Amino acid sequence: MGIIGGGYMGKAHAVAYSAVGAVFNTRLRPRLEMVAASTRASADRYCAEFGFARAADDWAQLVRDPRVEAVVIAAPQATHRAAAELAFSLGKPVFCEKPLGASIEDARAMTASAAARKCINMVGFNYIRTPASQYARKLISDRVIGDVTWFRGEHTEDFLADADTPASWRTKGDSNGTMGDLAPHMINAALALIGPISSVMAQIETVHKSRGGEPVTNDDHAQMMCRFDSGAMGHMFFSRVGTGRKMGYAYEVTGTKGAIRFDQEDQNALWLYKAEGPEAERGFRKILTGPAHPDYAPFCQGPGHGTGYQDQIIIEARDFLEAIADDQNRWPTFADGLAVSQVVEAARTSNSAGVWTPVQGD
Amino acid sequence: MGIIGGGYMGKAHAVAYSAVGAVFNTRLRPRLEMVAASTRASADRYCAEFGFARAADDWAQLVRDPRVEAVVIAAPQATHRAAAELAFSLGKPVFCEKPLGASIEDARAMTASAAARKCINMVGFNYIRTPASQYARKLISDRVIGDVTWFRGEHTEDFLADADTPASWRTKGDSNGTMGDLAPHMINAALALIGPISSVMAQIETVHKSRGGEPVTNDDHAQMMCRFDSGAMGHMFFSRVGTGRKMGYAYEVTGTKGAIRFDQEDQNALWLYKAEGPEAERGFRKILTGPAHPDYAPFCQGPGHGTGYQDQIIIEARDFLEAIADDQNRWPTFADGLAVSQVVEAARTSNSAGVWTPVQGD
């Protein structure tokens, strides 16, 4: 493996590829071959700390290195497209962190490039991979809660809630705003759980318009109402100023025969209500994930013992490796990442125009 | 007291006026003088069961009765306006259940009539009177959570979630739909907690379009995004098909320095987050209501011992009696009920037009 970036996600992927073989008994056993970072010093540090064989201060060097057989892009959005395109041109599989590039054009180009070169490609929507959310998907598609009538999702955190936090790269550029950074996770969840979105009506805004005297040029929070192709009605909210919320990736799905609730802040529990049995015994049940749920057993034989953030990345790594081994893409591919970007794009248009806006396929 | 209606709410008010004196040591000590219902038989039954002195099968007879000094309207929306107008013409105070009349015209006329006759008037938004929600109001107005940036409210129940429930009066007529029946409670909460709403963007729909072969002519669920005068952004959702939700009157208020969460299904708890103190010690705290919170102590000296639905109606009765004793209106008056109806009206317009719609004052 070659991993571009050794920050928050670069490290997470390095750990994941160290552990994934032992956890999932994968056919391919990855080696941490090379890490790239923006400086030589940091690349060397990551190399030593995470246990890579070699370091590069240039992502292109990493992508081109013959011993790097697969590339993980865990660097800022601006690098995604060029790195992916180069890798595809060399026929190498690429895993790219969300969102897919810095713009919808990037997402389109990256998806097209992957398709043209028929390379394995995957985008990093990790939260949907918890055993609980995978199981929620299954319950919904098995129609345990009947027809879905309502979906409410949010991805809320509070890392910029404090007005005194100074401006930084995070407060500049669309792709670093809430719609660029947080929304994709929950939009992806909506698409995975309920299906395609036909139109949206959004409101996007900057709460703290300047920080430390510097203007903030991207959005702090945003909401959108949406209509799914299935007819279901929905709403999503995204915020990086959601005081008190730390990992507010949460959703509620209401169906004609039941309902599901989930909150990533208690990621090992899924709440299920079934409209069956005597009225007096009905209620939301708190299901603790365990070996009976998707991808849990390899982590622990005991139910309720729990998986965590890092484990999502390990599941992701397993899927990427298996896709490579099978030479067969696994969900979510770049095309799925692009579908998310299309919803984001429609939301931006809707916000400007103040009207319901259809989501454009490509 | 004279109470029009002896059903769900008629009984609740009858119990409330039986108990309110002992609970709150009110200056006025009400007598259950007369109850009116749509039939003689039911009126007589209510009279005996709830302990009224006399019964009437005609609301006008009750309103006109000289020994009825104050009128509570707890009959369907269609009776609200005429009963209130008659009472005001006789100079009698009126408490009217929400919503104010069957249409915005009714609400306007009733408010005008109350003002013209300078009669005491009050509208029945009981949920906002729990100790927890009163305390939430206080926390927000004391700026404990800073500037409010986001409000999310819902009023969700599931009494019509089952598609097999047959059509009835509930499934006919705007004022019995979700926007007419449930939305007013949460809109009132939004106005009380955050302040006036300047514009809304709504989506209103009927999920089960026919029941037992009969068409359903009002809405099952609805959502709206809103902008408050203060600049805060908001969202509300209302549903009578919210499978699993029994009393889903719930809200979240995010501010720059804290946040509040409340769910009526656990009405004795208020969740408060304050962005202060060491990061490691921060978290939403679950405050159990007790004597330190508004209107709790008269019910019980012990914190955490809890109040219930009926107690809200007793608090409401206290306010109505005190308003009469002082000849000074107490919140929420008909004008406040009208303000709610104006938001509902704007939502209906927005839903039809598909655009953001300003809320029109009168």
Place this chain on the structure above:
Amino acid sequence: MGIIGGGYMGKAHAVAYSAVGAVFNTRLRPRLEMVAASTRASADRYCAEFGFARAADDWAQLVRDPRVEAVVIAAPQATHRAAAELAFSLGKPVFCEKPLGASIEDARAMTASAAARKCINMVGFNYIRTPASQYARKLISDRVIGDVTWFRGEHTEDFLADADTPASWRTKGDSNGTMGDLAPHMINAALALIGPISSVMAQIETVHKSRGGEPVTNDDHAQMMCRFDSGAMGHMFFSRVGTGRKMGYAYEVTGTKGAIRFDQEDQNALWLYKAEGPEAERGFRKILTGPAHPDYAPFCQGPGHGTGYQDQIIIEARDFLEAIADDQNRWPTFADGLAVSQVVEAARTSNSAGVWTPVQGD
């Protein structure tokens, strides 16, 4: 009705007898005839505030008054026995607050007196009357959770957690200590839910041995292990220094086929786990009380709308009135109160002796 005491519980009963007729359509319709308190001034104040016809500064005067047809004792433990015995000697029904008298001898004498005179008698264990706890009883006796193997109960509050709270009558005398004051509620619950207790092993202690220089002569917290006649194992804990707990009347019942959890701090929810159905769907379900649960519907037609502390006292009042109307005792009688006192007694003996101690019947 005549009510002895107008404090915490005296008021609660006054409110309850004002409301009970309207709520439950009881055959007997009580009148608030007379209230007694320790001083003339306070008795007069209670009389006016709660709406009694007359006041007495002597409980014996109240008991003897010919228009007082039933007596509620809501004064301190020291008055219970004499007041009850006098009432029984006059053939009057008596409702007595828990615990039954100031000592086990009192409890025995009161029970014997009630039996000898064949008078209606009831003891005030209100918490077990919530719809949730009544339903828990039913679930257990219907064997929904199979054979009970384990019971854990607690009654914890924190009104004396602060070491700086000065000494008072509460900190003196066995019957005002935690074993006298709080333990009876939960012991009664244990007996009601699981059945008779055969033996106990207890530990009773005073945490803050002096307050403001004055010695504390009763217990702050206590625990006991117990064995039920059924063979089930159990544990109870009682505390008035349980920092953070406001109404910690909570229990967990584990059975061979399921489990139940309840906490009075969220009194409208009962948690039920059933070991049936696919493993992946199992979990504790949070059942919100509603019209499908015992004694809920008369308070409100809507599920999840909730009852509160005062409503328990109303249910209790209904039972007392119905017992009188039928001339047939209803649970829990003085004999049930005595059974609780016997467990308390065994716990005290066990604590002193440091060994398992059988619970002595009388």
Place this chain on the structure above:
Amino acid sequence: MGIIGGGYMGKAHAVAYSAVGAVFNTRLRPRLEMVAASTRASADRYCAEFGFARAADDWAQLVRDPRVEAVVIAAPQATHRAAAELAFSLGKPVFCEKPLGASIEDARAMTASAAARKCINMVGFNYIRTPASQYARKLISDRVIGDVTWFRGEHTEDFLADADTPASWRTKGDSNGTMGDLAPHMINAALALIGPISSVMAQIETVHKSRGGEPVTNDDHAQMMCRFDSGAMGHMFFSRVGTGRKMGYAYEVTGTKGAIRFDQEDQNALWLYKAEGPEAERGFRKILTGPAHPDYAPFCQGPGHGTGYQDQIIIEARDFLEAIADDQNRWPTFADGLAVSQVVEAARTSNSAGVWTPVQGD
């Protein structure tokens, strides 16, 4: 590393030693050198699956192998002592899963052997290593909740709740019963959080006395009251028949100035109550673990993102490696494991004798 056992815990340790270097940037970078199992076939399978270099079907071969520099014992209790003693005789550091050996004699011998040979030794109490429980320890030792007055702990699971589960090695032998298998984790927590236990009063029993016709010879659940050296009172409960509980490692600590609650089923939350500030604002706060809490940051930079079961084992591996690197034991050593075994022993004695039993140091 050489790991004895490739089952539940053997795998967990294999994964942990694969990941720990990248997560914690440890000085020592372990290699998965050899795995031993009870058969050649299983050892070979583990070797391939987890990525070991070599396999052994004999633990002694593994311990003696010169390239195995440190030994992890993750095989059944019966192997612990002999394996540890052999390793110490060769001067190798040993990590041993809980409980320490199959009997208190084993625990004593192992501890003595470690001391005699001055070898690094550690025992596998992983649950206390979550960021939440480490933080709870810190809060208590920083006296944030004042003096501890009450501790309640439980370790409850339901893997043998079903009476139809057949007898197996789990249902035979003291060290596989609840006191042997589950109790040590929570006793260790009690010692870590509150301090030494001076005496206990226990009740230990077998709920399902036979399974599939075969007698069950060890305990299904057990409870004990205890007195800590500090004077605090406590209670613990352990069960493998705790229907509905999956990972019920839970505790409550009450102090004079606050309280703490924790439940491993929601391992990323710690509940803290502080008796300070206005009464109206007090409540248990739900603190989500994050980078501000011990050992969280290396797993994820985002608070609330969560750690899981496997991460505890990684933290444990870090401590073992650091102990080796420093040639300085880290908590918990074999001596700490022995202290736990001494409490278990006192509990067994108490259960037989029916009296309070002092915990014997060695």
